[in-house]
Amino acid sequence: MNVELVITTLLATALLSAVPLALASVGEALGERAGLLNLGTEGMMLLGAFSGFWVALKSGSLGLGLLTGAVIGLVCGLAFGLIAVVVGADQVLLGLGFTLAGGGLTAFLFRESFGSRQPLLAESMGRPFRGVADAVPIVGQAILGQAWFFYLAWIIVAGAALGLKYTTFGLRIRAVGDAPDAVDTLGISVRATRVYAAMCAGTLAGLAGASLSIVEVGFFQPNVTHGIGFIAIALAMLGRWNPTRIALMAILFGMLRGLGSGLQLADVPVQSDFVQLLPYIGVVIALVVTSRGISLPAALGVTWTRRK
Amino acid sequence: MAVTPAGIRPTQRPGVGRLLRSPMLDPVWAVLVALACGAIVLLLTGHDPILAYREWIERAILRPRGIQETIVRATPLLFAGAAVLLALRAGVWNIGIDGQVLAGALVAAVVASGLVHQPKVVMWVGAAVAGIIAGAVWAAIPALLRGRFGINEIVTSIMFNYIAVSMTAWLVKGWLGDPDVVLPQTRLIPVDHRLVTFGETRVHIGLIVAVILVVVLGAFFSRTVAGYEIKAIGASPRAAAHGQIPVDVSITVILIGSGAIAGLAGVNDVLSTKGAFQAEWNPAYGFVAFALVFLGQRSIIGLIPAALVFGQLSYAADVMPRAADVAPAFFDVIEGALMIALAVSVWARSASSGRIRFGSRGGGGDV
Numbered sequence: 001m002n003v004e005l006v007i008t009t010l011l012a013t014a015l016l017s018a019v020p021l022a023l024a025s026v027g028e029a030l031g032e033r034a035g036l037l038n039l040g041t042e043g044m045m046l047l048g049a050f051s052g053f054w055v056a057l058k059s060g061s062l063g064l065g066l067l068t069g070a071v072i073g074l075v076c077g078l079a080f081g082l083i084a085v086v087v088g089a090d091q092v093l094l095g096l097g098f099t100l101a102g103g104g105l106t107a108f109l110f111r112e113s114f115g116s117r118q119p120l121l122a123e124s125m126g127r128p129f130r131g132v133a134d135a136v137p138i139v140g141q142a143i144l145g146q147a148w149f150f151y152l153a154w155i156i157v158a159g160a161a162l163g164l165k166y167t168t169f170g171l172r173i174r175a176v177g178d179a180p181d182a183v184d185t186l187g188i189s190v191r192a193t194r195v196y197a198a199m200c201a202g203t204l205a206g207l208a209g210a211s212l213s214i215v216e217v218g219f220f221q222p223n224v225t226h227g228i229g230f231i232a233i234a235l236a237m238l239g240r241w242n243p244t245r246i247a248l249m250a251i252l253f254g255m256l257r258g259l260g261s262g263l264q265l266a267d268v269p270v271q272s273d274f275v276q277l278l279p280y281i282g283v284v285i286a287l288v289v290t291s292r293g294i295s296l297p298a299a300l301g302v303t304w305t306r307r308k
Numbered sequence: 309m310a311v312t313p314a315g316i317r318p319t320q321r322p323g324v325g326r327l328l329r330s331p332m333l334d335p336v337w338a339v340l341v342a343l344a345c346g347a348i349v350l351l352l353t354g355h356d357p358i359l360a361y362r363e364w365i366e367r368a369i370l371r372p373r374g375i376q377e378t379i380v381r382a383t384p385l386l387f388a389g390a391a392v393l394l395a396l397r398a399g400v401w402n403i404g405i406d407g408q409v410l411a412g413a414l415v416a417a418v419v420a421s422g423l424v425h426q427p428k429v430v431m432w433v434g435a436a437v438a439g440i441i442a443g444a445v446w447a448a449i450p451a452l453l454r455g456r457f458g459i460n461e462i463v464t465s466i467m468f469n470y471i472a473v474s475m476t477a478w479l480v481k482g483w484l485g486d487p488d489v490v491l492p493q494t495r496l497i498p499v500d501h502r503l504v505t506f507g508e509t510r511v512h513i514g515l516i517v518a519v520i521l522v523v524v525l526g527a528f529f530s531r532t533v534a535g536y537e538i539k540a541i542g543a544s545p546r547a548a549a550h551g552q553i554p555v556d557v558s559i560t561v562i563l564i565g566s567g568a569i570a571g572l573a574g575v576n577d578v579l580s581t582k583g584a585f586q587a588e589w590n591p592a593y594g595f596v597a598f599a600l601v602f603l604g605q606r607s608i609i610g611l612i613p614a615a616l617v618f619g620q621l622s623y624a625a626d627v628m629p630r631a632a633d634v635a636p637a638f639f640d641v642i643e644g645a646l647m648i649a650l651a652v653s654v655w656a657r658s659a660s661s662g663r664i665r666f667g668s669r670g671g672g673g674d675v
Contacts, residue, residue, distance in 0.1 A: 087652055092401055093602060094651040100595050101644020107637035112353045222637065227470045234463045273478035280467040291459045
């Protein structure tokens with residue numbers, strides 16, 4: 001066994017597996033900061049994954065596929081936001097409904113489009129820094145040998161972190177989740193801010209799904225996300241709704257997610273059912289270890305109405 | 309217009325418009341909206357929705373076989389719905405039903421195959437008790453984490469669903485599997501040892517148990533102090549704590565009880581239609597059970613018609629691929645749309661009485 005190859009492969013799969021987790025989880029955190037608990041992330045990811053894959057396959061353009069996934073996510077987020085904020089529907093039930101409907105719709109459309117076939121994306125994504133990757137030992141291929149979307153995704157995550165911290169919109173998102181009444185007295189619309197936050201969350205969930213199907217695996221199959229959306233919700237909590245911490249958590253869990261395929265690629269025999277357990281058990285252990293003292297956004301899950 | 313003296317309002321007449329808008333009809337509207345969404349999906353994918361729905365009614369609803377199968381599939385859903393409702397009355401979302409069903413089913417299958425030479429009743433009771441305990445234990449972990457560390461049960465129980473799927477598959481492929489067959493599954497229970505059916509039908513005594521459970525649950529909530537206390541916690545944890553109700557302990561016990569009932573749904577399937585636990589089998593009753601409870605307007609008696617609706621959807625998902633070339637996943641779309649429609653309708657607005665609690669270990673909980 002080539003130890004150097006194993007380390008490189010594991011690191012590369014960990015960083016790649018972290019991308020959908022980080023995107024979806026940062027999106028979830030933006031929503032939760034604004035007071036919206038979106039349990040529909042899993043369904044929105046599946047819709048982004050399917051639509052993105054379909055467009056990428058038909059058009060031959062991977063970038064267009066990713067954009068489609070993001071747009072579908074945006075539409076889902078808008079729908080979720082309007083129903084949760086304006087109609088005032090129960091967020092838990094609504095989110096579970098989105099997950100159920102998203103999973104069903106993508107499975108149905110997949111069969112309608114492809115029957116029992118399992119098409120693969122022929123084209124692989126360009127790797128802009130590949131030329132210099134070999135210059136750096138061990139970590140070179142893992143960090144510099146990735147597809148272009150990999151770098152874009154981390155830029156988006158960094159942008160979300162900076163935006164939430166330094167922009168007016170970021171401040172408003174944090175404020176409507178903690179003190180909606182105070183925001184309202186300043187003449188800022190609580191509802192509009194929450195709907196915008198839901199749109200951000202949906203866009204990132206859709207993009208996360210598309211990155212899974214297009215960049216990471218190169219195909220779609222029913223329920224391809226296998227709980228990533230729910231892990232993302234847990235990571236948002238574990239990272240205490242702070243995008244930087246969430247990114248670090250995502251890399252840690254990307255390692256657990258990628259462990260199975262990484263070990264297989266490096267020819268290490270593993271029990272697949274057992275390796276699949278690891279991210280979920282990891283989330284539970286991490287919650288037990290870090291849960292003390294987490295203070296969640298004060299208005300999370302509560303529909304806001306102006307007090308008379 | 310009748311002239312009314314000042315200060316006296318005319319009695320409101322029951323008009324058709326008012327009737328259509330009554331909260332009692334909300335579930336009917338939700339079902340119609342979901343079916344309309346389904347029709348749009350069919351139309352957009354090149355199917356004839358009228359033809360498909362007509363086939364559905366003729367083949368899955370009107371035939372005697374369809375009615376039987378609807379009841380057979382409604383039975384485990386009734387257990388799952390009762391489990392969800394028990395927790396929801398205390399304002400707790402037990403989203404871990406899937407894992408609890410799997411734990412109950414696997415343990416029941418193993419115990420039943422061990423007791424296969426005993427009298428049938430001994431085997432059934434043994435498997436049921438084992439399944440109840442397994443479901444309760446699986447629910448106990450997230451429940452204790454909530455009670456002890458204040459970790460929100462929604463996230464942990466979803467994690468435990470995925471853990472259950474992989475772990476049961478792993479166990480059945482390993483030392484719990486039947487070494488004599490190729491398929492990874494537990495030892496098959498002989499057909500004459502399965503739950504007794506009514507005459508020539510496939511409807512079995514699991515239905516009686518489920519209905520009795522629903523009746524007992526109704527009596528529990530309307531006649532006992534414990535049932536009253538659970539409703540008090542659901543209405544306001546803080547007020548309940550002021551009333552000397554131990555809120556944290558109660559919520560832990562309720563979640564464990566909910567898991568025990570969910571375990572019975574797994575026992576029901578193993579002892580009747582399935583006969584064994586197969587690796588990667590996951591009926592995913594959990595989310596459906598939530599839709600079911602809200603379709604029944606969160607009332608105990610409403611569980612029964614709501615379970616029949618979802619039992620029918622489950623059977624239709626089996627019939628329609630052959631009858632009208634509609635893939636089974638179509639019925640997940642209908643169920644999801646139904647759930648969203650239910651979330652929108654009026655009485656679901658007050659569903660979770662309190663705000664969602666993560667981290668902080670609130671003694672009485674915050675509302």
